């Protein structure tokens with residue numbers, strides 16, 4: 167079976183982790199600090215704070231932004247659950263806006279319609295590896311005096327008008343989970359230009375500890391280990407190459423999948439797409455419905471996934487809350503999207519097999 171995702175790890179990562187293990191200093195230390203400096207410089211921000219995963223990055227970024235009980239944060243309904251649950255973890259309310267049908271990201275008009283006097287922030291998601299509409303959402307946030315936060319957990323290295331995602335909102339969050347474009351197994355990062363916000367995040371991820379055993383605020387243990395930091399440093403150095411391979415794979419699939427009712431991913435103008443996922447839309451008029459294609463591909467040895475089969479506003483966790491939905495585009499996408507393998511370890515034969523399988527069935 168061609169796996170839908172696979173981490174791209176080599177000897178360099180293994181050696182970097184072994185060096186940390188051999189040093190006897192395996193909790194947070196110099197390897198994490200070096201990774202943070204390199205990541206901040208790559209994204210083009212002053213501050214990067216490593217965390218234990220993307221969810222803890224989001225939780226602490228929202229807390230640092232002052233999000234708390236009584237506040238509302240506008241999030242897209244078509245995303246991974248952690249975008250919303252991190253808001254709930256702060257005691258605030260995620261308010262679900264719809265996404266646009268082409269790029270799958272937060273629809274600015276839908277977000278604007280949900281602004282109330284309780285709205286504190288908009289948490290946009292750069293979904294599948296390309297940016298949300300940064301200009302429209304920046305305008306909205308400026309007009310309404312809201313914070314713009316970036317969930318960049320799927321968008322390492324992607325750009326909007328030449329600027330790296332993760333440098334465009336007040337705070338941004340990344341995940342280094344095993345399937346991401348770069349990985350530390352589990353891991354995350356908060357980026358910001360603001361020194362005060364950076365200091366708050368640093369305090370929150372380390373037990374609210376201002377100096378050793380002096381605790382000034384309720385904090386957490388959300389630190390990254392030096393083993394993860396060492397792996398992240400090596401992965402960051404390989405990111406551009408791995409993204410270029412994903413882009414070349416996506417181009418092959420774009421060129422070899424041309425079937426009625428099957429829509430290949432659109433790329434927002436003046437932006438880059440780093441194809442964390444390569445997501446097809448299977449629409450009315452296609453030869454098979456989405457699930458028929460999924461089953462047929464599995465039978466032909468092609469692994470796929472559905473990102474995401476249920477919009478967040480319709481999850482049992484959030485269902486029935488006031489002011490949720492209807493988010494019709496998110497609902498439609500949940501039953502029409504299908505992710506194909508696009509990761510850097512695909513061979514030419516794999517790509518040919520994927521393209522041929524879709525083409526034959528559809």
Ligand SMILES: Cc1ncc(COP(=O)(O)O)c(C=O)c1O
Nearest residue numbers: 219220221246248249319341343
């Ligand atoms: C959009 C989005 N937000 C948040 C997260 C949470 O990251 P993690 O799994 O590292 O906690 C993910 C990762 O899966 C994600 O894709």
